[in-house]
Amino acid sequence: MRRTGAQMVWEILRREGVQIIFGYPGGAILPIYDALVDYPIHHVLVRHEENAALAADGYARATGKVGVCMATSGPGAMNLVTGLACAMLDSSPVVAITGQVTSHLVGSDAFQEIDVTGVTLPITKHNYLVNRVEELPRVMKEAFYIARSGRPGPVLIDICKDAQMASTGFEYPETIELPGYRPVLRGPEEQIRQAAAYINAAERPVILAGHGIILSGANDELRELAERGNIPVSTTLLGIGGLPESHPLNLRMMGMHGQAYANMAIQEADLLIALGMRFDDRVTGNLKSYAPRAEVIHVDIDPVEIGKNVRADVGIVGDAKQVLRQILPFIEHRYRSAWFAQIERWRGDAGARDILNQGLLKDMLLAPYVVHEIWRGTGGDITVVSDVGQNQMWEAQYFQHDRQNQLITSGGLGTMGFAVPAAIGTKFGRPDDEVWAVVGDGGFQMSIPELATVVQEKLPLKIAVINNGCLGMVRQWQELLHDRRYSEIRIAGPDLVKLADAYGIKGQRVWRPDDVAEAIRAARQCPGPVLTEFVVEPEINVFPMVQPGKGLHEMLRRPMPSRNMAMAEKV
Amino acid sequence: MPPGDDSSTRKSTHILVALVENKPGVLNRVASLFRRRSFNIESLTVGHTESPDISRMTIVVDTSKTSAALVEKNLNKLINVIDVQDVTHAPIVVRDLALIKVTAPAERRAEIMQLVDIFRAKIVDVYAESVIVEVTGPEAKIDSMVELLHPFGIIEMVRTGRVAMVRGSGYRAPYVLSDNGTNGVRVNPTPNL
Numbered sequence: 001m002r003r004t005g006a007q008m009v010w011e012i013l014r015r016e017g018v019q020i021i022f023g024y025p026g027g028a029i030l031p032i033y034d035a036l037v038d039y040p041i042h043h044v045l046v047r048h049e050e051n052a053a054l055a056a057d058g059y060a061r062a063t064g065k066v067g068v069c070m071a072t073s074g075p076g077a078m079n080l081v082t083g084l085a086c087a088m089l090d091s092s093p094v095v096a097i098t099g100q101v102t103s104h105l106v107g108s109d110a111f112q113e114i115d116v117t118g119v120t121l122p123i124t125k126h127n128y129l130v131n132r133v134e135e136l137p138r139v140m141k142e143a144f145y146i147a148r149s150g151r152p153g154p155v156l157i158d159i160c161k162d163a164q165m166a167s168t169g170f171e172y173p174e175t176i177e178l179p180g181y182r183p184v185l186r187g188p189e190e191q192i193r194q195a196a197a198y199i200n201a202a203e204r205p206v207i208l209a210g211h212g213i214i215l216s217g218a219n220d221e222l223r224e225l226a227e228r229g230n231i232p233v234s235t236t237l238l239g240i241g242g243l244p245e246s247h248p249l250n251l252r253m254m255g256m257h258g259q260a261y262a263n264m265a266i267q268e269a270d271l272l273i274a275l276g277m278r279f280d281d282r283v284t285g286n287l288k289s290y291a292p293r294a295e296v297i298h299v300d301i302d303p304v305e306i307g308k309n310v311r312a313d314v315g316i317v318g319d320a321k322q323v324l325r326q327i328l329p330f331i332e333h334r335y336r337s338a339w340f341a342q343i344e345r346w347r348g349d350a351g352a353r354d355i356l357n358q359g360l361l362k363d364m365l366l367a368p369y370v371v372h373e374i375w376r377g378t379g380g381d382i383t384v385v386s387d388v389g390q391n392q393m394w395e396a397q398y399f400q401h402d403r404q405n406q407l408i409t410s411g412g413l414g415t416m417g418f419a420v421p422a423a424i425g426t427k428f429g430r431p432d433d434e435v436w437a438v439v440g441d442g443g444f445q446m447s448i449p450e451l452a453t454v455v456q457e458k459l460p461l462k463i464a465v466i467n468n469g470c471l472g473m474v475r476q477w478q479e480l481l482h483d484r485r486y487s488e489i490r491i492a493g494p495d496l497v498k499l500a501d502a503y504g505i506k507g508q509r510v511w512r513p514d515d516v517a518e519a520i521r522a523a524r525q526c527p528g529p530v531l532t533e534f535v536v537e538p539e540i541n542v543f544p545m546v547q548p549g550k551g552l553h554e555m556l557r558r559p560m561p562s563r564n565m566a567m568a569e570k571v
Numbered sequence: 572m573p574p575g576d577d578s579s580t581r582k583s584t585h586i587l588v589a590l591v592e593n594k595p596g597v598l599n600r601v602a603s604l605f606r607r608r609s610f611n612i613e614s615l616t617v618g619h620t621e622s623p624d625i626s627r628m629t630i631v632v633d634t635s636k637t638s639a640a641l642v643e644k645n646l647n648k649l650i651n652v653i654d655v656q657d658v659t660h661a662p663i664v665v666r667d668l669a670l671i672k673v674t675a676p677a678e679r680r681a682e683i684m685q686l687v688d689i690f691r692a693k694i695v696d697v698y699a700e701s702v703i704v705e706v707t708g709p710e711a712k713i714d715s716m717v718e719l720l721h722p723f724g725i726i727e728m729v730r731t732g733r734v735a736m737v738r739g740s741g742y743r744a745p746y747v748l749s750d751n752g753t754n755g756v757r758v759n760p761t762p763n764l
Contacts (some may be wrong), residue, residue: 116597121600129596144648178650179653180647180651303647303648304648
């Protein structure tokens, strides 16, 4: 059957199982938008293309399926860039389709013409420029396959306008020929046995669980490894949700703002079992003093990651789920009571140091308290999408994530303005789930236009703006690392209740600790979207903190209560 | 602990041979990778192979063993790269080609021709006051040829950069597999060429 390039795009999206896409039309992609009218795919009109990419990313993370975004040439495609980079660094399967000027104008600086494949080359897993309609089916088939297989990532397809309009016989290829792309999923037997032997012999092992656990759906296998071998687990930020956080073996998050006892356990471990994580500088601190006594088993689907930052004694290239299934039969139970007793000693005063246990709650509204109350008030039975900065770290620390893949957040790129658009994508991916966006007032002001999308799509999102009137994490760094020379951290904002009202959304403002629970209840009871502004204390810090250049054990801890009173006065 | 010890951080010359799909933009992807990871390329040659769909690159980098392994893995990660091997320590034939335009007045021409003979080079162009010498061979041979021609006055010179091929009947030297931290696991099995 004959189809135009534009028709093929929708025909192929349908065949790939795509039901929803996020985009913004424009001149060079008009033929594709024209053809959309005839196809049963839901298009969400965002208010800025960056948010189309972030929403597609959120959708992909929430469902495990490929998220699709679309934009026109030039400015439209350029606005996708940040969202694609975000998907790239967090290995999120996204396909971006952009219109390009007519092929004979490519390279001539025509109106809205930019070398999009050139610009996006380092921030996509792969990209294509299509200038002949005949290439389109093969390219799209490959793009979806590349985006979702191996280590997932964004793939961009730039389609010239004449290729969108030209027609030819349409046949969707059944097979893919990519001689240079063959992800390895199974680990080699020799390394599997070697890894098992290391694990069985270890006295002080720690499992480091990363995003790969969630991407490969290895939650059950991770749990089984931890339980069968009696091994504590610490997660990266993106590994949160790999193992329930109430599980007794879960030490929770590691790294710069991780739990102190998790970091200490890593530093004193004799074996690190790294699963689908990449030893990012935010989880290792200074590499020179990182886990000095540990041997390292590193399982990752991307061979580049193995040995990149931390030398691996056993490197296994493979899919986390498959490799764990291979290793599990060899794992023996060990008591390791001395190790667990040591971890308990490190855990020791963590509770007393917790800012929520320092008697401050009566007088001031603290952001950690707000997050904790969202967890308590919802029974933890929601999907949380957090933004970037202090709000993100407090969410990671004070929300107990017990559901599989419960947290959606921007890790690698740290994309401010992620939460609201990603929550839009998440809500489409999990329509039966209650979805909360937890966002600071800085990140929220990057996302305000998307409130109109929320309204237009009738999405019952719950948005919690943690408003401290400043760029909190930047302020914390300036306080601790730049002698409190505050530079450009005060950020004003609109009256958020009136803003919500202007968009036709229920808005509420909370500034007293006593009203938090009620506001959360009210937000949940409202059938539509709700914007809740929590006016919190501006000058509190996220602790523990591993300062840049410091070792993981050299954490800055929150002072103990006795010493803290003076500081509390100051705050 | 960070990867690498003294022996793996010391810099030396590494020769990588990459088979890539013959498509527009592939060279850009390879070059972009080197730029991005700050690897300095000493030479890079690209040309056709026996198969019209596949081009072959010979890439020479001066770097540590650890970085060379990282380059190899990063190259392999590119979708359009079919295969990469580090042939530095394999039995290989390495060749470089140079065209050297030398000042050659009639009275000194015999001297030049003698040198050309010794080096089994060729004179491929003769002009009243100059000749062009073509020489191929391993890099060291060309270096000494250049050195010896220098006193005559080199007007201009161009070198192709090194190309390399593993000796023997196989495409890939079986023991070349580098221990790059993946314990011999290759992303891309040797293509059936």
